[in-house]
Amino acid sequence: MIIGAGPAGLTAALELVERSDIHPVVIEKSRHMGGIARTINYKGNRIDIGGHRFFSKSDRVMQWWEKILPLEGPDLRPEETDRVMLVRSRRSRIYYLRRFFDYPIRLTPDTLAKLGFRRTSKIGLSYLRSAAFPIRPETTLEDFFINRFGRELYKTFFRDYTEKVWGVPCSKISAEWGAQRVKGLSIAKSVAHFLRGLLRRHQDLRQKSTETSLIERFLYPKYGPGQMWEEVARRVQAAGGEVHTGWEVVALHADGFRITGVSAINHATGERRRFEGELFFSSMAVKDLVRSLNAEVPSEVRSTAEELQYRDFITVGLLVDRLEVHEPDGSPIRDNWIYIQEPDVRVGRLQIFNNWSPYLVSDSSRFWIGLEYFCFENDDLWSLPDAEMIKLAAAELARIGMLNPDLVRDATVIRVQKTYPAYYGAYARFGPLRQYLDRFENLYLIGRNGMHRYNNQDHSMLAAMVAVDGILAGNESKAAIWAVNTEEEYHEEKRPAAD
Numbered sequence: 001m002i003i004g005a006g007p008a009g010l011t012a013a014l015e016l017v018e019r020s021d022i023h024p025v026v027i028e029k030s031r032h033m034g035g036i037a038r039t040i041n042y043k044g045n046r047i048d049i050g051g052h053r054f055f056s057k058s059d060r061v062m063q064w065w066e067k068i069l070p071l072e073g074p075d076l077r078p079e080e081t082d083r084v085m086l087v088r089s090r091r092s093r094i095y096y097l098r099r100f101f102d103y104p105i106r107l108t109p110d111t112l113a114k115l116g117f118r119r120t121s122k123i124g125l126s127y128l129r130s131a132a133f134p135i136r137p138e139t140t141l142e143d144f145f146i147n148r149f150g151r152e153l154y155k156t157f158f159r160d161y162t163e164k165v166w167g168v169p170c171s172k173i174s175a176e177w178g179a180q181r182v183k184g185l186s187i188a189k190s191v192a193h194f195l196r197g198l199l200r201r202h203q204d205l206r207q208k209s210t211e212t213s214l215i216e217r218f219l220y221p222k223y224g225p226g227q228m229w230e231e232v233a234r235r236v237q238a239a240g241g242e243v244h245t246g247w248e249v250v251a252l253h254a255d256g257f258r259i260t261g262v263s264a265i266n267h268a269t270g271e272r273r274r275f276e277g278e279l280f281f282s283s284m285a286v287k288d289l290v291r292s293l294n295a296e297v298p299s300e301v302r303s304t305a306e307e308l309q310y311r312d313f314i315t316v317g318l319l320v321d322r323l324e325v326h327e328p329d330g331s332p333i334r335d336n337w338i339y340i341q342e343p344d345v346r347v348g349r350l351q352i353f354n355n356w357s358p359y360l361v362s363d364s365s366r367f368w369i370g371l372e373y374f375c376f377e378n379d380d381l382w383s384l385p386d387a388e389m390i391k392l393a394a395a396e397l398a399r400i401g402m403l404n405p406d407l408v409r410d411a412t413v414i415r416v417q418k419t420y421p422a423y424y425g426a427y428a429r430f431g432p433l434r435q436y437l438d439r440f441e442n443l444y445l446i447g448r449n450g451m452h453r454y455n456n457q458d459h460s461m462l463a464a465m466v467a468v469d470g471i472l473a474g475n476e477s478k479a480a481i482w483a484v485n486t487e488e489e490y491h492e493e494k495r496p497a498a499d
Contacts, residue, residue, distance in 0.1 A: 001025050001027065001261075001262055001275055001277035001279070001280045001281070002024055002025065002026045002027065002280075002281040002283075003027055003249050003262065003280070003281065003282045003283060003284045003450075004026075004027075004028060004029075004035060004282070004283035004284055004447060004450070005026050005028035005030075005032075005033050005034070005035065005229070005233060005243060005245070006034060006035025006036070006037060006229075006283055006447055006448075006460065007034065007035065007037050007229065007447070007457040007460045007461050007464075008281075008283045008446040008447030008448075008450060008460040008461065008463060008464045009026055009028075009035075009281060009283045009446070009447065009464070010026065010033065010034075010229055010232045010233055010236065011064075011232070011460075011461040011464040011465060012024070012281050012444075012446060012464035012465075012467060012468055013026050013232075013233075013236045013241050013243075014232050014235055014236050014239075014241075015464065015465055015468040016241075016468055017236055017239040017240060017241045018239065019468065019472060020468075020472055022279065022471075023240065023241065023242075024236060024241040024242070025241070025242040025244070025275060025277065026233070026236065026241070026242065026243045026244065027244050027247050027249055027262070027264055027275065028243065028244065028245045028246075028247065029246075029247065029248040029249075030245065030246075031245050031246055032226065032245075033226060033229040033230045033232070033233045033243075034225055034226045034228070034229035034230070035229075035283070035447070035448075036049050036050055036313075036416055036419055036448075037049075037052050037225040037226070037228075037229060037457050038225065038226040038229065039223060039224035039225055039226025039227060040226075040317075040414055042317060042412045043362065043410065044362030045317065045319060045353070045360065045361055045362050045368045045410075046223060046224045046226075046353065046359075046360040046361075047224075047315060047317050047353065047360075047370055047412075047414060048224045048225055048226075048351070048353065048356060048360070048370075049313070049315055049414065049416060050313065050315075050372070050419065051336065051337050051349075051351055051356070052220075052224075052225040052457060053090065053218040053219075053220070053336075054085065054218055054219035054220055054221070054225075054228075055218040055219065055458075056456075056458035058458060058462055060462070060465065061458045061461055061462060062219075064461070065085065065219060065228065066085065066219075068228060068231050068232060068235070069083060069084060069085040069221055069222075069227070069228060069231065070083070070084060070085065071084075071085050071087065071219065072084050072085060072086055072087060078222050078359070082222055082223065082227075083222075083231070084221075084222050085219045085220065085221055085222075086219065086220045086221070086222060086357055087217060087218075087219060087220075088217065088218055088219070088220045088336075088355075088356065088357070089216065089217055089334070090216055090217060090218050090336060091334050091335050091336055091355070092335055092336055092337050092338065092339065093335055093338055093339070094157060094161075094338070094339045094341050095338050095339065095340050095341060095342065095350075095400065095402075096156070096157065096341035096342060097114070097342075098342075098400060098401055099114050100325075100338075101114065101157070103339055105149075105153065105157055115156075119152075119156070122152045123150060123152040123153045123156065125152075126150035126151045126152035126153065127149065127150030127152075127153060128150075129150065129151075130146055130147055130148075130149070130150045130151065131150075134147045135147055138175050139174070139175055140170065140171050140172070140173060140174065140175055141162065141170040141171075141173040141174065141175055141177055141178050141423075142154070142159075142169070142170035142171045142173075143175055144175040144177075144178035144179070145158045145159075145162075145170065145178065157341060158170075160341055160343050161339055161340070161341050161348065164346070164348040164374055165311065165348060165374045165420070166311055166374070166420070166422065166423075166424070167311060167374065167375070167376060168424055172424050173422075173423050173424050174423040174424065174427060174428070176423055177423040177454060220356060220357055221357075222357060222359050223357070223359055223360070224356070224357065224360055225457070244264075246266050246267070246268055247264040247265070247266050247273070248264055248265050248267060249262050249263070249264045249284060249292060250263055250264060250265055250292055251263040251292050251293075251294055252280070252282075252289070252292050252293050252294060252295075252443075253274075253294050254293065254294055254295040254440065257439045257440050257441055258440065258441055258442055259277075259280045259440055259442055259443050260276065261274050261275055261276040261277065262274070262275050262277075262280070263275075278442065279442050279444070279471065280440075280442055280443045280444070281443075281444045281445075281446055281450075281464070281467065282443065282444070282445055282446070282450050283445075283446050283447030283448075283449060283450035283460075284449060284450060285308075285310065285418050285421075285449040285450075285452075286305055286308060286421075286433070286437075286445070286449065286450070286451075286452045287305050287306060287308045287310075289305075289437070289445075289450075290302060290305035290306075290433075290437075291305070291306075297436070298436065300429075300432065301432060301433050301436045303426075304426045304429045304430065304432070304433045305426075305433055306426075307425060307426035308421070308422070308425070308426050308427065308430075308452060309422035309424065309425045309426070309427075310377075310417070310418040310419070310420060310421055310422055310449075311374055311375070311376065311419060311420035311422055312374075312375050312376060312377045312382060312415070312416065312417050312418065312419055313372065313373070313374060313375070313415070313416045313419035313420070314372070314373040314374075314375060314381060314382070314389065314413065314414070314415050314416075315351075315370045315371070315372055315373075315413070315414045315416075316370065316371040316373070316389055316390055316392075316393035316411065316412075316413050317368065317369070317370050317411060317412045317413075317414070318368075318369050318370075318371065318390070318393060318394065318397075318403075318408050318410075318411050319363075319366055319367070319368055319408070319409045319410040319411065320366060320367045320369065320403060320407050320408050320409065321366055321367075321407040321409065322366075322367065322404075322407060323352075323367055323369075323402055323403060324401055324402055324403055324404060325401070325402050332354075332367070333352065333355075334355055335352055335355060336351065336352065336355050336356055337349055337350060337351045337352070338350040338352075340400070342400050344399065344400075345396040345399060345400055346373060346381070346392075346396065347371045347372065347373060347393065347396050347397070348372050348373060348374050349371075349372040350369060350370070350371055350372070350397075350402070351369060351370040351372065352367060352368075352369050353368040353369065353370060354367060354368060366409065371393040371396070371397065373393075374420070377417055382415065386412075386413040389413045390408075390411040390413060393411075394408050394411075418449055420454060421448060421449055421452040421453065421454060423454070427452070430452060434482070438478050441476065444467045444471075444478065444481065445478075445481070446460065446463045446464045446467055446481070447460045447463070447464075448460055451463065451481075451482070453485065455484075455485055456485075459484055459485040462484045462485075463481050463484045463485075466480045466481050466483075466484055467481050
């Protein structure tokens with residue numbers, strides 16, 4: 001039994017059905033495949049929620065993806081077939097002071113000119129001070145950023161955006177978030193990457209020597225990430241597995257420390273059904289998992305689960321005739337996404353779906369963009385009616401000089417719950433909660449929400465793969481699952497090759 005048809009759940013299902021005689025049964029609450037890596041189709045215009053670059057330092061994951069959707073080439077052209085993976089150039093920038101800055105920040109002459117001499121001097125002196133006298137112990141995300149970039153650069157380019165994302169000050173967030181997301185990134189590595197780029201003509205697609213935050217090319221399904229997971233689900237079913245959509249798991253039944261089955265409700269029909277199994281994978285939010293567990297849960301474990309926090313997510317899709325920003329030569333901007341650092345608007349990031357894949361847009365003469373807002377469920381943004389949310393999005397882009405609201409031709413609003421598991425509050429007590437759940441011998445926690453860990457999709461896939469590896473090898477330990485996205489080989493650093 002696999003709870004959730006996101007990257008982790010569907011990876012586990014395909015691994016099991018292809019490598020063993022275990023019969024996978026996937027139970028998915030929504031009607032979509034891929035979790036937050038799904039693709040929303042609005043009148044032929046497709047939205048990639050959050051933006052999903054198909055890139056991994058893991059050869060296993062890269063080869064897995066290419067097995068599902070082959071890479072474009074002379075014999076496989078995207079204009080002739082749908083089942084194909086595109087090779088895309090990666091570009092993202094920061095929009096601050098009504099100007100564009102490279103992301104990750106590179107202290108190039110252009111950047112220094114835009115910042116001005118006074119601000120640049122303060123940034124340089126601040127960085128030297130942090131390099132000479134780093135904060136120890138490094139406990140908060142604020143400490144993490146200051147140690148790698150200096151206090152002034154942190155305040156200029158990291159603080160406001162990060163606090164938009166999480167809704168709390170960086171001083172309240174664990175440094176572990178930085179260790180998972182940007183572990184290998186620093187000013188020195190950004191500058192070194194820039195200098196290497198001046199000398200390099202070509203780069204291997206695997207980009208093994210490049211920090212993940214600095215990669216320049218990535219793979220992308222023709223019709224967005226959901227295309228990958230819809231194809232995986234099809235393969236699971238073709239091989240004899242089951243995928244049930246529209247079913248919400250509301251109870252996990254236990255006999256001691258062994259799960260015996262789950263109960264689920266189909267909200268469309270009101271039907272309640274019990275699914276029995278021998279093995280159970282869960283990618284549902286840990287808070288909901290503990291609530292649904294029919295077992296004697298220690299009070300401290302239950303209270304920790306109840307107090308876990310999540311950041312929710314809104315995308316406003318706008319179909320527009322043109323943007324008011326462009327490349328220096330007047331051509332359309334080429335960014336995949338733009339981080340909006342401006343403090344006078346609430347939008348956090350802007351995606352330009354045309355630049356992810358031209359096949360995401362029904363009319364290539366227009367721009368299909370997504371404005372991303374971070375919020376808490378039922379706060380003022382979450383509760384804003386769609387029409388008002390669309391009006392706010394257009395007005396904010398107009399305020400910072402990126403859009404003429406009169407050129408908006410269509411729009412839609414998508415809300416996603418529990419997009420980001422939070423690294424503050426009860427997260428500091430997560431260890432005993434994890435240890436308790438790991439005692440259930442046939443329960444495997446995988447995925448971003450299943451592990452309460454801000455994984456990329458490749459990390460979620462690797463956790464599922466490692467779980468299946470252990471099951472098929474008869475290894476009862478779950479330590480290897482939790483090691484994914486903490487050790488170097490899963491992270492943004494390259495492990496030196498053996499001689």
